[in-house]
Every structure is written in C-alpha cells, then in structure tokens.
Amino acid sequence: MIQDRLTLGALVAFLSYIQMFFKPIRDISEKYNIMQSAMASIERIFQFMDYREVLPEPVRAKAPESVMGHLRAEGLSFSYNGQDLVLRNVSFELKPGEVLGIVGHTGSGKTTLANLLLRMYDPDQGTIYLDGIELPSWPVDILRKEIAPVMQDVFLFSGSIEENIRLGREHISHEDLLQTLRITNLYEMVQALPQGIHHPVGERGISLSAGQQQLLSFARAIAGRPQILVLDEATSSVDPETEAIIRDAMARITRKQTTLIIAHRLSTVRNAHKILVLHRGEIRERGTHDELMGARGIYYRLNMLQEKLKAS
Ligand SMILES: Nc1ncnc2c1ncn2[C@@H]1O[C@H](COP(=O)(O)OP(=O)(O)OP(=O)(O)O)[C@@H](O)[C@H]1O
Numbered sequence: 001m002i003q004d005r006l007t008l009g010a011l012v013a014f015l016s017y018i019q020m021f022f023k024p025i026r027d028i029s030e031k032y033n034i035m036q037s038a039m040a041s042i043e044r045i046f047q048f049m050d051y052r053e054v055l056p057e058p059v060r061a062k063a064p065e066s067v068m069g070h071l072r073a074e075g076l077s078f079s080y081n082g083q084d085l086v087l088r089n090v091s092f093e094l095k096p097g098e099v100l101g102i103v104g105h106t107g108s109g110k111t112t113l114a115n116l117l118l119r120m121y122d123p124d125q126g127t128i129y130l131d132g133i134e135l136p137s138w139p140v141d142i143l144r145k146e147i148a149p150v151m152q153d154v155f156l157f158s159g160s161i162e163e164n165i166r167l168g169r170e171h172i173s174h175e176d177l178l179q180t181l182r183i184t185n186l187y188e189m190v191q192a193l194p195q196g197i198h199h200p201v202g203e204r205g206i207s208l209s210a211g212q213q214q215l216l217s218f219a220r221a222i223a224g225r226p227q228i229l230v231l232d233e234a235t236s237s238v239d240p241e242t243e244a245i246i247r248d249a250m251a252r253i254t255r256k257q258t259t260l261i262i263a264h265r266l267s268t269v270r271n272a273h274k275i276l277v278l279h280r281g282e283i284r285e286r287g288t289h290d291e292l293m294g295a296r297g298i299y300y301r302l303n304m305l306q307e308k309l310k311a312s
C-alpha cells in the first residue's frame, strides 16, 4: 500500500517535472518555426537584391552631350505574355517641345505604350528613337533622368514633402525645389504647413487629397528637369476647382518639355499638337482635336459621351 502511494507520488512528481520542461520546449519549437519562415523570407529578399537590373546596359553606350527631346516610335508591337498583342504596329513622331495626347478605352494599351517609352519593357517588334538613337543604345541613367514618368498611381512614402519630391536626388538645389513647387501650384499649400517643405506626409503626416497627390507627382517628375514627360492621367475624379488647378499646372509644365499625355478627361488633350486614338492596341485615328471632331469617329463619340456624363 505504502509502496503504491510512493509510486503514485513519484509518477505525479515526474509528470509535473516533465510539464515544467514542456512549455519551454514548446516555446523553443514555436520560435524555431518563426525563425524558419524568417530565413525563407530573408532568402527571397537576398534573391531580389541580387536580381540584375531589368534593363541591360548597352554594350556601346552612346551619350550625346545633351538631349533635345525628339521621340519617334516605329512599328511597335508588344505582348506581356508572348501571345496576346497589346500593341500592334504603333508609330508616331514627336518633335522637341510638342505635346502628344493619347486617348482610348480602358485596356486599349495606353499605359503599356508609356511603359515602353520609359523602357520598363522593350517592344517585341519596332523601335523607339530618342534624338535619332534607339532607346537601348542610351545609357540607362540618362534615360531615367531625361524621360520622367507621372504615372496613374502616386506612391507616397513616409517622409517630408521635400523627400517625397527629391526621391534621393541630392543634386536638385533648394531653389529648383521651390521653383518646382511654384510651377506645380503647390507652393502656397506647402507654405501654409507648420513645417513647410519639411512637413511629413503619409502615415505619420498630413494626408494629401487626390488632387494634391497628382500635383506632387508632377513636382516629382519636373524637379529633375527632364526633356520628356510621360504623363498617365489619374482616373480618380477631382472637384472642378482642383481640376482647374491641375490643368493650369499641366499647361505650365508642358510648355517646355516634349510631353506625352495619356488622358482620361478628353479636355486635358484638347490643345495637344497631335492626338492618337488607341483601340485594342492599334492607332485608329490621329489628328488635332478639331480634325478628330470633324472626322466623327471614336474620338468624337468619346467626347460626346463625356459631355453627356458631365451634364447629367
Ligand atoms: N503587367 C501586365 N501583365 C499582363 N497584362 C497586362 C499588364 N498590364 C496591362 N496588361 C494588359 O494589357 C492590356 C492593355 O492594358 P493597359 O494598362 O495598357 O491599358 P490602358 O489603356 O492603360 O487602360 P486604362 O485606361 O484602364 O488605364 C489590357 O488587356 C491589360 O489587361
């Protein structure tokens, strides 16, 4: 009997002894799992960091003294998946300082064309020439400086307004930065902030309206004084007053640079030197606003539709 009790006591003691170790052992195994998945993530991060730049540097990088901003696209065709053509035989020419408007239904290939000009991708067929030299022959850093995008999605990171405009380009002088704010109609808004240009935006700072974000993306693009601007107008609607401010800023920034504007609001490209109408990856119409309205084709119908929507 006594022996039984002793055995039972020993068993209980043994079990509580085990339990004492059980939790820490379980904790260690949980930590090990976390560490394993962190290791997998680190591996992916290092893979990404080791990934070569998408654009191969040209073998013989030609770098003329200065860029004039003459663009010519010849017979561009492109597909993302190697099968379905998103652009077919697209050609156009844009002289320095000219404004080219691109319009068309959603999915017609407008942003894709912008991607090719920015050398995010190279065309499957055809060539884009900058000042008569095909894009792949230009050193990448010159292309990045001289062809600036203002894309549909504005990415703001936590930091000051200045940091969001500079994007690490330390060579941009403070004067140029202030001038940029004036051109893009941001000067007064920024001056009114407690910390001015050093005021934080994003998560820990002020949140900018859709219109102000667009203006900031203009500022980002022109701060580096590029020769060519590729503008993909945001689809989000802004109030008429902000639209007027944006249009005013746009008129000022397009005065000097060669500009390609992808427009959702057709009023944006009314004064462009040339307008291309893309339909399922092909240029269906080209001309000035008046010529295209006279032709009574897709452009005319798109205009009528927008007027009707505005009136309703
Ligand atoms: N990264 C991508 N990978 C695969 N297909 C894509 C990619 N981007 C766009 N596409 C496809 O290419 C076609 C053209 O898209 P694109 O974004 O150029 O149109 P868009 O004219 O800019 O349209 P929107 O007016 O809506 O901005 C669409 O069919 C789209 O689904």
Ligand SMILES: [Mg+2]
Pocket: 110, 111, 112, 152, 232
């Ligand atoms: Mg688009």
